[in-house]
Amino acid sequence: MDESSGIIKEIKKKVQELRSRGFNLYPSGFRRDITVEEVLNRFGKMDNNALKEITDTFTLAGRVMSIRDFGKAVFIHIKDGTGKLQAYIRKDRVGDDDFAIFKFIDIGDHVGLTGQLFRTKTDELTILASSVVLLTKVQSPLPEKYHGLIDVETRYRQRYLDLIVNDNVRHTFILRSRIIQTIREFFDKENFIEVETPMMQSIPGGATARPFKTYHHTLGMDLYLRVAPELYLKRLVIGGLEKIYELNRNFRNEGISTNHNPEFTMLEFYVAYATYEDLMDLTEKLFLYLLKKLFGQLTIEYQGNTVNFTTPWPRISLMDALKDIGGIGENVLLDNKALIDLARSKGLEIQDNEGIGSVLARLFEHTVEPKLIQPTFVVDYPIEVSPLSRRKDENSEIAERFELFIAGKEIVNGFSELNDPDDQRERFLKQASLRDSGDEEALFMDEDYLRALEYGLPPTAGEGIGIDRLVMILTDSPSIRDVILFPQMRKK
RNA sequence: GGGCCGUUAGCUCAGUCCGGUAGAGCAGCGGACUUUUAAUCCGUUGGUCGCGCGUUCGAUUCGCGCACGGCCCA
Numbered sequence: 001m002d003e004s005s006g007i008i009k010e011i012k013k014k015v016q017e018l019r020s021r022g023f024n025l026y027p028s029g030f031r032r033d034i035t036v037e038e039v040l041n042r043f044g045k046m047d048n049n050a051l052k053e054i055t056d057t058f059t060l061a062g063r064v065m066s067i068r069d070f071g072k073a074v075f076i077h078i079k080d081g082t083g084k085l086q087a088y089i090r091k092d093r094v095g096d097d098d099f100a101i102f103k104f105i106d107i108g109d110h111v112g113l114t115g116q117l118f119r120t121k122t123d124e125l126t127i128l129a130s131s132v133v134l135l136t137k138v139q140s141p142l143p144e145k146y147h148g149l150i151d152v153e154t155r156y157r158q159r160y161l162d163l164i165v166n167d168n169v170r171h172t173f174i175l176r177s178r179i180i181q182t183i184r185e186f187f188d189k190e191n192f193i194e195v196e197t198p199m200m201q202s203i204p205g206g207a208t209a210r211p212f213k214t215y216h217h218t219l220g221m222d223l224y225l226r227v228a229p230e231l232y233l234k235r236l237v238i239g240g241l242e243k244i245y246e247l248n249r250n251f252r253n254e255g256i257s258t259n260h261n262p263e264f265t266m267l268e269f270y271v272a273y274a275t276y277e278d279l280m281d282l283t284e285k286l287f288l289y290l291l292k293k294l295f296g297q298l299t300i301e302y303q304g305n306t307v308n309f310t311t312p313w314p315r316i317s318l319m320d321a322l323k324d325i326g327g328i329g330e331n332v333l334l335d336n337k338a339l340i341d342l343a344r345s346k347g348l349e350i351q352d353n354e355g356i357g358s359v360l361a362r363l364f365e366h367t368v369e370p371k372l373i374q375p376t377f378v379v380d381y382p383i384e385v386s387p388l389s390r391r392k393d394e395n396s397e398i399a400e401r402f403e404l405f406i407a408g409k410e411i412v413n414g415f416s417e418l419n420d421p422d423d424q425r426e427r428f429l430k431q432a433s434l435r436d437s438g439d440e441e442a443l444f445m446d447e448d449y450l451r452a453l454e455y456g457l458p459p460t461a462g463e464g465i466g467i468d469r470l471v472m473i474l475t476d477s478p479s480i481r482d483v484i485l486f487p488q489m490r491k492k
Numbered sequence: 493g494g495g496c497c498g499u500u501a502g503c504u505c506a507g508u509c510c511g512g513u514a515g516a517g518c519a520g521c522g523g524a525c526u527u528u529u530a531a532u533c534c535g536u537u538g539g540u541c542g543c544g545c546g547u548u549c550g551a552u553u554c555g556c557g558c559a560c561g562g563c564c565c566a
Contacts, residue, residue: 006538007502007520066529073526090526107519121527144503144518146530151503153561165503255493258563349566479562492560 007141014104015137023101025137030112032061037082039117040125048119059114060085060127061135063164064107066145074102075126078111079164086126087113093130101134107145108138108164156487169482172475176483178294179471180247183267186289190282192243192269197232199225199249205449206230206388208431208441209252212262225251229268230388230462234417235452237270237460245269247467258479259409262488265467274461276400276416280377283404283412283463284311287375294474302407302473305373315402317380318364326367339363353437357382357397372405381415387427387443389415407473414463421453 018025039058043051062078062085072091077084091099093115105111115129143149148165155162155169162169184194202221204211206228214223229246236244247267254260271278291298291309298309322328332338336356343350343359346366350359360382372378381401383391389399404412418424428450431443471483481487 005502010520010537068528068531069525070528070531071525073528075528075531077529086529088527092526118527120529122529124527124529126527141502141519146518147504149503150505151499151561153499154503156561255566347566490560 008139011106011139011141014106015139018101018104018137023134025134027133027135030061030133030135031059032080032112033059035082036060036062036078036080036085039085039127040083043117043125051117051119051125054117057114057116057130058127059112060087061110061112064105064109064111067105067107069103072099076105076111078113086120086124087115087129087132088118088120088126089129089132093128094132098132102132105134106138106141108140108142109134110136152481153489156481156489157492159485172471172477172483173485175294175475176471179290179474180265180467182290182293183247183286183467185293186286187245187269190243192245193241195233195236195241195244195246196248197229197236197246199251201226201232203444203446203448205443205446206232207250207252208385208387208443210254210440212251212253227252228266228464230464231446231449233268233270233462234457234460235449237272237417238452238455238457242272242458243270256488258481259469261468261480261484264480264484267465267467268462270417270460270462272458272460275459276379276402276414276461279414279461279463280315280402280404283414283465284313287311290474300474300476302476303478305407307374307407307473309375313375313377313404315377315379318360318378318382319380321368321372321378322360322364325371326363328363328367355382355384357384361385369405369410370408373407375404375406377402377404386415387431388418388424390418390420391423409469409473410466411469411473412463412465414461417457417460417462419453419457419459421450424453425450 015025039060043054046054060078060080062080064076065079065084066077068075074089076087076089078087079085089099089102094102112133112135113127113129114131115127118126118128120126143161143165145165149155149161155166163173187194200214200216200223202223204224204227206226207230209227211224211227214225215221216223228250229248233244233246245267246269248265249263250266251263252260253262256262271282287309288298288311291300300307300309316324319333322333323330328342332342336359339356339359340350340354343363343366346363348362348366350362364378368378379402380392381389381399381403383389383397383399386399386401389401392398392400399415401413401415403410403414418427428443428445432445434442435444468480468483471477472480475483477483
């Protein structure tokens, strides 16, 4: 314990000194009667003459963020959950004893203050303390006030420090909360109900992704953390819950990058008696609601690009996107061997038994996706990469499916649901054979889900929205770790 | 999995190319100061230079390996 650095030793010395004087460094029961934000709202525009009329005293609490010591008087800034306010503590106001104790204060300590408001010479609204109490003593120093905390590793591992020191981080997570709240509000208004389905599943399903595996001791069975709630939500539609959504965590045992965290937040929603085209309309409506409510405008800046959400958004087929945006010639698109050669020449690893639908999808990811800055729906995905989607009536190799791209990122995946149990069984079988040949992302055969489909899933459309990526775009954050409070890190 | 970069005081960073056991600012500590706000002024403490091995008389510096992190690629 005593191997701590000099600065920590100094603080611990103060702690000992104060304790030996019988001081409680962690008292309970202090109550504030106003927050910084309320002070600023009520008195932020008053000049000193107006403030003199206010004879009330106020009691605030907050963390000490800076100290300017003048001997017999001290200026500090305190910060509470709503803002920052200066306090002026004078020996002749708080008394010799309290002032002597106050001299032990460190940056980072929580204090309670009572006093009246005034403006300083430099016109800053300030509370002139008539009493000061220590509410919580820090025993570790805060990062420096001016440069803040920059080291990204420390910011993620000790997010509390990041939040204390970096106001923009705090704003990002407050905005994240408001985004999620507004999404729920939208779906409530649209008469959806929110449901919760299992995170621990005996057969993981709903997305082609490698799952995390765990074990239930009492039941004596393997369980998987869900990669998607999809198959359970469709069971509920079968059960007659016609408009539902779930907004919660998914887990995928895959790499970590600026766009991927092993656990991430997903919104999925389902509408009975609707098609994927209806969902594209609903998605536009949702985004307009979010943008207007949160920003009061339809354009935002993301990493130097202006993104304009004005509807309608273009709807372009995957093949057209490859041709017009990816710059791939029509003759190549229609020639399987040429496509595979092209993909390999771009550095993609294509297995010999890989289907052409998969090659197309991966070429799309590589050549088109990063270029889709403005909101764009891409439609008509190959059936091969859409094992839960309904086939188009006019082309059985194409799915009634869309994805939405914004700022070069896949944000949304939606489709008309496959509700033919026989077709679904065939798709599962195809996935199972992929799994047998080593594809750990392929879907598991799910007899229980097939049984549910036998009872009749009405024509239904469903959609998933990656909430973390959406929050990235709406908060202008370059990495998913900037919008997840505690991103996954290696053990140190 | 591969490539590149980083890891030095509590924080933010120099120094390392060209080897001789380290500096600054802030923070801290002591002192002065009752309207400052990156307060100011005087003085001052603080380091297993990420870890290990190697080369060398001598390694924070050079080499190799490892750990953690970042960016890019797969």
